[in-house]
Amino acid sequence: MLMIRAIVRPEKVDAVLEQLMSEGFPAVTKMNVSGRGKQRGIKIGDITYDELPKELLMMVIPDADKDLVLRIIMGAARTGDKGAYGDGKIFVSPVEEAYTVSSGIKETNAGIEEVSP
Amino acid sequence: MKEVMAVIRMNKINQTKKALVEADISSMHARDCLGRGKGLVDIQLLKGAEQGYEEAISLLGNSQRLIPKRMISIVVPDRLTAKTVSTIIAANRTGKSGDGKIFVMPVLDAVRVRTGEEGDEALDEA
Numbered sequence: 001m002l003m004i005r006a007i008v009r010p011e012k013v014d015a016v017l018e019q020l021m022s023e024g025f026p027a028v029t030k031m032n033v034s035g036r037g038k039q040r041g042i043k044i045g046d047i048t049y050d051e052l053p054k055e056l057l058m059m060v061i062p063d064a065d066k067d068l069v070l071r072i073i074m075g076a077a078r079t080g081d082k083g084a085y086g087d088g089k090i091f092v093s094p095v096e097e098a099y100t101v102s103s104g105i106k107e108t109n110a111g112i113e114e115v116s117p
Numbered sequence: 118m119k120e121v122m123a124v125i126r127m128n129k130i131n132q133t134k135k136a137l138v139e140a141d142i143s144s145m146h147a148r149d150c151l152g153r154g155k156g157l158v159d160i161q162l163l164k165g166a167e168q169g170y171e172e173a174i175s176l177l178g179n180s181q182r183l184i185p186k187r188m189i190s191i192v193v194p195d196r197l198t199a200k201t202v203s204t205i206i207a208a209n210r211t212g213k214s215g216d217g218k219i220f221v222m223p224v225l226d227a228v229r230v231r232t233g234e235e236g237d238e239a240l241d242e243a
Binding site for chain 1: 119123124125148149150151152153154155183186188202203205206209210211212213214215216217218219220221222223
């Protein structure tokens with residue numbers, strides 16, 4: 001399993017969530033974050049804004065779905081055809097175990113089993 | 118060491134904190150988030166919508182909505198992973214969908230800023 005953490009523009013979140021839902025990835029967690037990138041924020045006149053508001057979308061998916069999910073997010077989160085600075089980043093990291101609290105089901109790369117608390 | 122990240126119900130956070138302290142896992146990081154899972158799709162509703170009931174169809178749209186949740190993340194030594202997970206499950210389980218998810222991820226290193234200790238020594242539970 002993989003955890004996908006995508007930092008996207010707040011105004012693009014709805015588009016990304018809708019696209020993910022329609023492609024069969026309903027489960028997402030969203031958080032407000034602020035940050036800066038390689039461009040060191042935005043400079044407007046004399047003022048530099050280096051804590052730009054963004055949204056962090058987090059989801060855990062099977063390894064096989066990685067390319068599809070990345071394509072969905074990139075397609076929906078990009079500004080214009082070529083994209084623009086500030087469209088965001090996507091990070092992928094390994095997840096060893098995932099538990100569903102309500103049923104106690106444990107998912108690992110090896111398979112699914114039930115655990116009792 | 119492992120990071121245990123759990124997304125749980127807002128109103129369970131106090132019970133979870135208490136349960137974790139009682140299990141000697143005291144350090145944690147919590148924040149607010151919004152989320153949706155697979156559980157919102159109700160089979161009854163889907164069936165109703167298929168048969169064309171207006172009421173069921175109008176309720177289906179709600180599944181897009183994000184629900185306020187609490188996210189907690191705890192970094193623990195490998196041997197405490199199972200205990201942390203079972204404590205969180207025991208404190209949060211109501212049996213209904215929306216109870217939350219727990220993810221276990223590898224962490225390469227940890228450093229305590231105050232002293233500069235590295236690895237397992239930097240963890241409170243070590």
